[in-house]
Amino acid sequence: MSYLNPSEFVGKMIDAGEAKVFMSTRDTVIRAYMAGAILALAAAFAVTVTVQTGSALVGALLFPVGFCLLYLLGFDLLTGVFTLVPLAWIDRRPGVTVKGVLRNWALVFAGNFAGALTVALMMAVILTFAFTVAPNEVAQRLGEIGTSRTVGYADHGAAGMLTLFLRGVLCNWMVSTGVVAAMISTSVSGKVIGMWMPILVFFYMGFEHSVVNMFLFPSGIMLGGDFSIVDYLVWNEFPTVVGNLVGGLTFVGLTLYATHARPGAGRTRPAREDVRTPEVAAR
Incomplete structure (x- = not known):
């Protein structure tokens, strides 16, 4: 696969962030809507596979198909724009403002x-024959996920909130690494391989992804999960969003930018002594 060195793909990261700031409202929302829908389908697929095979690893191995598709199609996730868009402002690209960055984040979140x-909603209808039959095993699992990852955190109070936040940080460390990995290759196969690995890690480890949770928890509520909308927002979505922002921007965007786009001055090398023998030096 064709490989770009870090100084090249970091430049692409900044260019991508700048382009997203100036994208029209219509295009931003449409691309974000499609990204959220495709990732939700991938999550539903992974949960179904996990339930039917009894193996969480198999579900995690297959989940990245949705992530790869949405990025190859040019759609945007909140986790990705958290990492890329601020770099254009930090790099002082003309016309890029904090207001523009926040506008992009808000539109992508909504989409x-x-x-x-x-x-x-579609999956809840499918899994219950339009709410006319009891939830099947997959539907019950969706409800259980929502309960364990809202009320389950709340039961531990501040320790639960810290755990939730750190899972959000680690999630977007991996997810944003996948976003960047797609830029290190110019071939489709190279992009897919680069994205697949960190996405597999995040999903199997049970880290918290704000957009995946936009599917898991509303569907869990529809399918009889024992938690409320307030539980979902306070004890998952909002802390996860903050964790995703910190993880992606701090551990991926800023680190790559600092060391490849704006590297520090190198240390002065000491002068080398001529250690050759007089006979060799005279030749």
Whole structure:
């Protein structure tokens, strides 16, 4: 696969962030909607596979198919723009302001949520024959996920909130690494391989992804999960969003930018002594 060195793909990261700031509202929302919907379908697929095979690893191995598809199609996730868009402002690209960065984040959040909610409703209807039969095993699992990852955190108080936040940090450390990994290759196969590995890690480890949760928790509520909308927002979505922002920007965006786009001055090398023998030096 064709490989770009870090100084090249970091430049692409900054260019991508700048382009997203100036994208029209219509295009930003449409791309975010489709990203949220595709990722939600991938999450539904992974949960179904996990339930039917009894193996969480198999579900995690297959989940990245949705992530790869949405990025190859040029759609945007909140986790990705958290990492890329601020770099254009930090790099002082003309016209890029804090207001523009926040506008992009807000539009992508809204689009992702709408797309994920659409799929959550569709899956709830499919799994219950339009709410006319009891939830099947997959539907019950969706409800259990929502309960354990809201009320389950709340039961531990501040320690639960810290755990939730750190899972959000680690999640977008991996997810944003996947976003960047897609830029290190110019071939489709190289991009897919680069994205697949960190996404597999995040999903199997049970880290908290704000957009995946936009599907899991609304569908869990529809399917009888023992938690409320307030539980979802306070004890998952909002802390996860903050954790995703910190993880992606701190451990991926800023580190790559600092050391490849704006590297520090190198240390002065000491002069080398001529250690050759007089006979060799005279030749």
